[in-house]
Amino acid sequence: MEDSEEGAVTCKVVLIGESAVGKTSIISRFTSNEFKSNTISTSGANFVTKNLIIEGESQTVKFEIWDTAGQEKYRSLAKVFYKNAAICILVFDITRKSSFTALQNYWIKEIKENASDKLSKQRI
Numbered sequence: 001m002e003d004s005e006e007g008a009v010t011c012k013v014v015l016i017g018e019s020a021v022g023k024t025s026i027i028s029r030f031t032s033n034e035f036k037s038n039t040i041s042t043s044g045a046n047f048v049t050k051n052l053i054i055e056g057e058s059q060t061v062k063f064e065i066w067d068t069a070g071q072e073k074y075r076s077l078a079k080v081f082y083k084n085a086a087i088c089i090l091v092f093d094i095t096r097k098s099s100f101t102a103l104q105n106y107w108i109k110e111i112k113e114n115a116s117d118k119l120s121k122q123r124i
Contacts, residue, residue, distance in 0.1 A: 007060065008051065008059075008060035008061060008062040009059065009060070009061050009062070010061075010062045010064060011061055011062065011063050011064065011086045011087065012064045012066070012084055012085045012086050012087070013063050013064065013065045013066065013085065013086070013087040013088075013089065014065075014066045014068060014081050014082060014085045014087070014088050014089070015027065015065070015066070015067055015068065015089045015091055016068055016088060016089070016090055016091065016107050016110075016111070017090060017091035017092055017099060017102070017103060017107060018092070018093075018096075018098070018099040018102045019069070020093070021091045021092050021093040021096070021099050022091055022093060023067050023068070023091045024046070024067050026089075026091065027046075027048060027065055027067050030050060030065070031048050031049075031050045031065070045066055045067060045068050045069060045081055046066070046067040047064070047065070047066055047067070048065050048067070049062060049063060049064055049065065050062075050063045050065065051063075066081045066085075068081055079110065079114045082110075082111060082114045082115040083114075083115075085115060088111055088115060090103050090107060090108070
């Protein structure tokens with residue numbers, strides 16, 4: 001996290017996981033409090049921001065949220081988005097065991113190999 005121009009703390013967040021596990025839906029709910037039952041698969045990546053004021057602290061946190069595509073053809077692009085991320089959210093579909101297995105077998109290793117030292121050294 002780093003201080004931004006307006007006095008807000010900027011926090012880069014990346015959501016990672018297989019295709020169609022709900023990454024875009026989680027972001028939509030967090031940023032606009034909406035849920036759409038039909039969403040289009042993300043191509044490459046999508047970027048949104050959300051400012052939150054921490055009550056009692058008079059501090060604003062600006063979340064820069066990256067929604068990465070989970071399709072195998074976009075996996076090599078995801079490495080770019082880990083850079084300088086403060087938070088990496090691993091997302092899976094509880095109705096698809098293969099999406100959880102993919103976190104264990106692919107995505108966690110990718111984060112450890114490509115994310116910043118501070119993020120990749122966290123206990124995953």
